[in-house]
Amino acid sequence: MNFTDEQVTRYSRHILLPEVGGKGQKKIAQSKILIVGAGGLGSPAAFYLAAAGAGTIGLIDSDLVDLSNLQRQVIHQTPDVGRPKVLSAKEKIEAINPDVKVLTYEDRLVAKNALELIRAYDVVIDGVDNFPAKFLINDACFFAEKPLVHGGILRFDGRVTTIIPKKSACYRCVFKTPPPPGLVASCQEAGVIGVLAGIIGTLQATEALKLVLGIGRPLTDRMLDFDARRTTFREIKTKRNPNCPLCGSHPTITELFDHEPEVCDLKQVEA
Amino acid sequence: MQVKINGKSEEVQGATVLDLLKAKNIDPHMVAVELNHTILERDHLGTAHVKDGDHLEFLFYMGGGR
Numbered sequence A: 001m002n003f004t005d006e007q008v009t010r011y012s013r014h015i016l017l018p019e020v021g022g023k024g025q026k027k028i029a030q031s032k033i034l035i036v037g038a039g040g041l042g043s044p045a046a047f048y049l050a051a052a053g054a055g056t057i058g059l060i061d062s063d064l065v066d067l068s069n070l071q072r073q074v075i076h077q078t079p080d081v082g083r084p085k086v087l088s089a090k091e092k093i094e095a096i097n098p099d100v101k102v103l104t105y106e107d108r109l110v111a112k113n114a115l116e117l118i119r120a121y122d123v124v125i126d127g128v129d130n131f132p133a134k135f136l137i138n139d140a141c142f143f144a145e146k147p148l149v150h151g152g153i154l155r156f157d158g159r160v161t162t163i164i165p166k167k168s169a170c171y172r173c174v175f176k177t178p179p180p181p182g183l184v185a186s187c188q189e190a191g192v193i194g195v196l197a198g199i200i201g202t203l204q205a206t207e208a209l210k211l212v213l214g215i216g217r218p219l220t221d222r223m224l225d226f227d228a229r230r231t232t233f234r235e236i237k238t239k240r241n242p243n244c245p246l247c248g249s250h251p252t253i254t255e256l257f258d259h260e261p262e263v264c265d266l267k268q269v270e271a
Numbered sequence B: 001m002q003v004k005i006n007g008k009s010e011e012v013q014g015a016t017v018l019d020l021l022k023a024k025n026i027d028p029h030m031v032a033v034e035l036n037h038t039i040l041e042r043d044h045l046g047t048a049h050v051k052d053g054d055h056l057e058f059l060f061y062m063g064g065g066r
């Protein structure tokens, strides 16, 4: 593939970077990135990957835009309330950069559809808001052998880590199973400072681009935790766990399955 | 004894990791614990002894994203 003059201009600030150049920009243009969840984390990730010229961006989300989403899900705007998130996001991506092919799935990621979907992409970005889905994405990326950029936000805290299946620690190496229902706040009721989604989501996009370009050092075998109250980042070293039920030496999880959906209970969360 | 918890030096009392969690009112089901950079099995928290100079990480679940 060759870039048009317009594309050379559009991507000139990338092409100027020795680590990217025309060659790297072509890698970006040929990349296929799946964003699971077109919400808080998915919004900034989609914006920057679109601007960067990602070849294909896949978006899977079954939700409609709600007024309470707009505080942090910046890809959706006031007139989008009530519309499918994937459609709203697709329009914004195409407006930023018509070079990007956007594939939308107005659906939930479940064990039944996850592998087939993920296999069609090079990198997966976790932008979901619940543990059953986060564990499913981790497992599916392991079975499909696709790199995963995990992200999480809650209240004033955020976390990012990159997982390269069979090479670096997976989510289950650290957190074996989802927490017991009701014990840990993860649902929308817990609250989150909106800008955290921007910080963590753009870090996820950065990781995805690095993976596509094959440059730098991925955020593997470490979790990067951000504390917005103090504006501090802390890196926690992790490593593959031989007792991991998924990628350990004696795995007990040998095929994809759905965890019980979470019950969102505000009272429990606040207790 | 002096240990490091989540990067911060703390003076703590207690024999096991579970003792430290209890002293901080942390339900063991809410965290993954690293002792000197190795993840502890949840069943072993009560038998994992803590000694002076140990590095502990209490990793809380962080589930949100939307």
Ligand SMILES: [Zn+2]
Pocket (backbone or CB within 6 Å): A169, A170, A171, A172, A173, A174, A240, A241, A244, A245, A246, A247, A248
């Ligand atoms: Zn693992």
